[in-house]
Amino acid sequence: MKAAVCYEFGKPLVIEEVTLDPPGKGEVKIRLTAVAICHSDIHAIKGEHGRPPLPAIPGHEISGYVEETGEGVTYVKSGDPVVASIIPEGCGQCYYCRIGLSSQCTTNRLYLNGEGKFTNKKGQRLTQFAGAVAGFAEYAVIPEVNLVKIPEDLPMDSACLLACGVISGFGAVMNRARVAPNSSVAVLGCGGVGLNAIQGAVFAGAYPVIAVDVRDGKLATAKVFGATHTVNAKTEKDPVKKVHEITYGRGADNVIVAVMGLDILRQGFMMSARDGTTVIVGHGYDEKLSDFSPLDFMMGKKLTGSAMGAVRLRIDIARLIELYKTGRLKLDELISGRYPFEKISEAFASSEKGDVIRNVIMF
Numbered sequence: 001m002k003a004a005v006c007y008e009f010g011k012p013l014v015i016e017e018v019t020l021d022p023p024g025k026g027e028v029k030i031r032l033t034a035v036a037i038c039h040s041d042i043h044a045i046k047g048e049h050g051r052p053p054l055p056a057i058p059g060h061e062i063s064g065y066v067e068e069t070g071e072g073v074t075y076v077k078s079g080d081p082v083v084a085s086i087i088p089e090g091c092g093q094c095y096y097c098r099i100g101l102s103s104q105c106t107t108n109r110l111y112l113n114g115e116g117k118f119t120n121k122k123g124q125r126l127t128q129f130a131g132a133v134a135g136f137a138e139y140a141v142i143p144e145v146n147l148v149k150i151p152e153d154l155p156m157d158s159a160c161l162l163a164c165g166v167i168s169g170f171g172a173v174m175n176r177a178r179v180a181p182n183s184s185v186a187v188l189g190c191g192g193v194g195l196n197a198i199q200g201a202v203f204a205g206a207y208p209v210i211a212v213d214v215r216d217g218k219l220a221t222a223k224v225f226g227a228t229h230t231v232n233a234k235t236e237k238d239p240v241k242k243v244h245e246i247t248y249g250r251g252a253d254n255v256i257v258a259v260m261g262l263d264i265l266r267q268g269f270m271m272s273a274r275d276g277t278t279v280i281v282g283h284g285y286d287e288k289l290s291d292f293s294p295l296d297f298m299m300g301k302k303l304t305g306s307a308m309g310a311v312r313l314r315i316d317i318a319r320l321i322e323l324y325k326t327g328r329l330k331l332d333e334l335i336s337g338r339y340p341f342e343k344i345s346e347a348f349a350s351s352e353k354g355d356v357i358r359n360v361i362m363f
Helices: 039-045 156-163 165-177 192-204 216-224 239-246 262-271 313-325 341-352
Strands: 002-005 014-020 027-036 061-069 081-084 114-120 125-128 139-143 147-149 185-188 209-213 229-232 252-257 272-280 302-305 335-340 358-362
Touching: 002 341, 014 139, 014 341, 027 081, 027 156, 039 341, 061 139, 061 156, 081 156, 147 313, 156 165, 156 313, 156 335, 156 358, 165 192, 165 252, 165 272, 165 313, 185 192, 185 262, 192 209, 192 216, 192 252, 209 216, 209 239, 216 229, 229 239, 239 262, 252 262, 262 272, 335 341, 341 358
Parallel strands: 185 209, 185 252, 209 229, 252 272, 272 302, 335 358
Antiparallel strands: 002 014, 014 114, 027 061, 027 139, 027 358, 061 081, 081 147, 114 125
């Protein structure tokens, strides 16, 4: 089987033959059908999300079919279509699961930069950038708790987007900001995650829904996904002032920062209203919040994080699929291009240009 391996940060991935361990207890072998290129993958192979031991396999937005199951697996069987996410299903027994916060499960934990299931021709074990999931390969062995069964009629290229980009953006709005009807939302960064935050804001009944980006093309796309107003942070003289003007002088009740950079985070925070909530989704390696002081929070402003939208994996993804099937969630429109596995470097180069939402590798 083939996999795309990172041997040196900042260099193109190398497609080569590797061997894959058989599924162990609680594990499932998946035949991949589609994997989307998330900007986190781009940051990972550049060494901008930490520097795990190399060589390593990135990729984490995947869909595929169950090929083989290990001991004790009961949730899926051979032939089932699935998506796999780096955030696992909750165990149902720990403290956080019992109080309804399965995304914070302390038993089935979110592991990053984990020891992988792959070995290259030199006998080297390959690290998995995304921990439990390694998507840039023809097959993968993944813990059962990281899988979600999906309907057989769901397009697999659209399905893979549910594994990260969709739940990260939509979930940040619904589960972390808990956006109320008629409250205002500003979304900074209109890539794959930001557009899904906009979809979440529309679904929640927010108004206005303000898209903030530096590219007019992405702002135009944001309006297709439901943004009521747009702000070009590059050409607008004072983007913070503009957001306050749009929100009747108050600032946005909710701000979703879906792009990395401390200056951008600070800008988003200043766009928020008194008692407003700013949710950090985009993040870079080794960033420090040095530009904030206690005085910034005196009016009740809140700054919080969001890991994969704090989703309840098998509940929330099932509900998002229902929204997609009834025309209330855009998935197909998120795909900018489809590439065969052997053109993964071309897909990465396209994704880095900025106007792409999601490029999908098809197997």
